[in-house]
Amino acid sequence: MEEKSDLIRDLTQMVTSVADTNNLLSLIVLATMKVMNAKAASLLRVDKKKDKLVFHTCIGEKGPEIKQLEISKGEGIVGWVAERGEAILVPDVSQDPRWSSRVADSVGLSTNSIACAPLLVNGKVLGVLEVIDHTNNALMDEDDLARLKSFSDLATGLLVKAGEYEEVAKENRFLKETMGSKHKIIGESGIIKKAIEDCAKVANSKATVLITGESGIGKELFARLVHNLSPRSAKPQVVINCGALPETLLERELFGHEKGAFTGADSRRPGLFEAADGSTMFLDEIGETSPAMQVKLLRVLQEGTFFRLGGQTPIHVDVRVVAATNKSLEKMVEEKLFREDLFYRLNVIRIELPPLRDRGEDIIVLAESFLKSFSRELNHKIKGFTPEALTAIANYSWPGNVRQLQNTIERAVIMTEADHIRLEDLPSEITQFKNNTIQVGSTLKDAVDNFKKEFIVKSLTFNKGNKTRTAEMLDIQRTYLSRLIKELGVG
Numbered sequence: 001m002e003e004k005s006d007l008i009r010d011l012t013q014m015v016t017s018v019a020d021t022n023n024l025l026s027l028i029v030l031a032t033m034k035v036m037n038a039k040a041a042s043l044l045r046v047d048k049k050k051d052k053l054v055f056h057t058c059i060g061e062k063g064p065e066i067k068q069l070e071i072s073k074g075e076g077i078v079g080w081v082a083e084r085g086e087a088i089l090v091p092d093v094s095q096d097p098r099w100s101s102r103v104a105d106s107v108g109l110s111t112n113s114i115a116c117a118p119l120l121v122n123g124k125v126l127g128v129l130e131v132i133d134h135t136n137n138a139l140m141d142e143d144d145l146a147r148l149k150s151f152s153d154l155a156t157g158l159l160v161k162a163g164e165y166e167e168v169a170k171e172n173r174f175l176k177e178t179m180g181s182k183h184k185i186i187g188e189s190g191i192i193k194k195a196i197e198d199c200a201k202v203a204n205s206k207a208t209v210l211i212t213g214e215s216g217i218g219k220e221l222f223a224r225l226v227h228n229l230s231p232r233s234a235k236p237q238v239v240i241n242c243g244a245l246p247e248t249l250l251e252r253e254l255f256g257h258e259k260g261a262f263t264g265a266d267s268r269r270p271g272l273f274e275a276a277d278g279s280t281m282f283l284d285e286i287g288e289t290s291p292a293m294q295v296k297l298l299r300v301l302q303e304g305t306f307f308r309l310g311g312q313t314p315i316h317v318d319v320r321v322v323a324a325t326n327k328s329l330e331k332m333v334e335e336k337l338f339r340e341d342l343f344y345r346l347n348v349i350r351i352e353l354p355p356l357r358d359r360g361e362d363i364i365v366l367a368e369s370f371l372k373s374f375s376r377e378l379n380h381k382i383k384g385f386t387p388e389a390l391t392a393i394a395n396y397s398w399p400g401n402v403r404q405l406q407n408t409i410e411r412a413v414i415m416t417e418a419d420h421i422r423l424e425d426l427p428s429e430i431t432q433f434k435n436n437t438i439q440v441g442s443t444l445k446d447a448v449d450n451f452k453k454e455f456i457v458k459s460l461t462f463n464k465g466n467k468t469r470t471a472e473m474l475d476i477q478r479t480y481l482s483r484l485i486k487e488l489g490v491g
């Protein structure tokens with residue numbers, strides 16, 4: 001009777017947090033043990049990275065000690081089941097050569113009989129559920145094995161569903177972020193598409209991301225994407241521009257301070273790293289930080305700890321860091337202006353955004369998209385660009401990148417008196433721009449390559465990235481065009 005009320009109490013406790021897969025899995029293990037009158041029950045999951053079995057739940061005598069152990073695939077009964085994907089019944093372990101006493105011996109536990117079943121999906125083993133010995137010392141039999149299998153099916157179903165939900169949630173975040181939001185990233189070039197894919201790939205991990213590229217290229221936009229696609233997106237991203245504040249202020253902002261840490265510090269104030277606990281910290285213009293600040297940032301990245309100004313106790317936070325810079329950190333490292341160890345800590349995942357002038361097809365799609373949104377926003381009905389205006393836009397080198405293009409289009413939408421953006425609506429530096437890639441001093445081969453590259457970029461831009469049409473226009477084979485694109489490194 002007492003046992004039953006214990007069970008109900010345990011079940012109630014766990015069911016109150018049904019949303020949590022881990023609790024539900026533990027609940028299944030507990031129910032398995034109680035219903036089967038077993039002395040102990042465990043659930044092990046396959047850890048793909050380690051390629052080992054690790055305990056998820058381990059209930060019964062010596063449970064907490066056993067839970068610390070890891071088991072290789074193929075080791076003992078559990079390892080055998082994980083490797084073969086078949087359920088087995090071992091009524092007497094001393095008679096079975098597959099039995100390995102390592103686990104039982106290491107914690108001083110005696111075992112007589114085991115039933116063990118895999119958690120199997122499409123032939124893939126996700127984990128293993130096992131029960132050990134009946135409480136009344138009767139041997140496990142085939143009926144027990146059948147019962148165990150229904151519990152392992154239950155656990156498998158739960159894992160599949162949880163996985164599905166996580167996939168769906170991930171997909172929703174992706175769609176919301178890339179389709180609907182006002183921070184939508186626009187671009188047709190392979191580079192931009194790949195950068196978006198890379199952000200989606202790394203969003204789930206905690207790995208540090210370093211975003212590099214010229215000013216106005218979209219670094220902040222991509223940093224936001226990483227955060228918004230991540231499971232951390234429920235909390236706001238914390239942003240700080242490391243170049244905007246003098247060192248002492250930056251330090252106070254990031255790490256906070258204790259009461260009396262400096263004149264005027266009349267109360268304790270937590271810093272941004274504490275505010276970003278469980279979320280993402282975007283360190284913009286990381287190349288601007290002083291050597292002393294670099295040391296402190298390195299510690300946060302390495303250990304997840306820091307001290308408030310004037311504080312003695314280390315504070316631990318769970319923060320994912322995304323950093324950006326328009327400087328070449330590699331060069332700064334060479335010149336000893338940036339710590340090499342910090343650079344490697346930041347550069348775990350690199351998103352490199354090339355200048356707009358190297359992404360011909362993006363210029364036109366961005367211009368058209370900005371035109372649409374500004375004419376809507378400013379309630380100025382404009383149908384498009386004249387061909388001359390579009391050619392000038394496509395040929396300009398955009399030193400200020402997307403930001404400059406965006407501002408140019410906004411200004412043109414405000415200024416134009418026609419229903420199209422014309423050449424005269426654009427600033428003179430754009431309409432008079434002559435791209436001059438031919439410079440005396442380079443080798444003939446470099447000059448010819450430069451010309452070829454520019455010519456191909458412009459021809460592709462003209463044809464909106466359509467290679468077949470571009471090849472026809474240039475009167476070359478499409479395969480030859482593809483080869484040139486690869487050889488010349490055309491974005």
Ligand SMILES: Nc1ncnc2c1ncn2[C@@H]1O[C@H](COP(=O)(O)OP(=O)(O)OP(=O)(O)O)[C@@H](O)[C@H]1O
Nearest residue numbers: 184185186214215216217218219220221326402403
């Ligand atoms: N691919 C893109 N699609 C749509 N808008 C973009 C894109 N790239 C940049 N923008 C817009 O251009 C402007 C500049 O982008 P952002 O601030 O992210 O650049 P940045 O690289 O951080 O620049 P800086 O180095 O000057 O800080 C923003 O208004 C941003 O919304």
Ligand SMILES: [Mg+2]
Nearest residue numbers: 216219220284
């Ligand atoms: Mg920026």
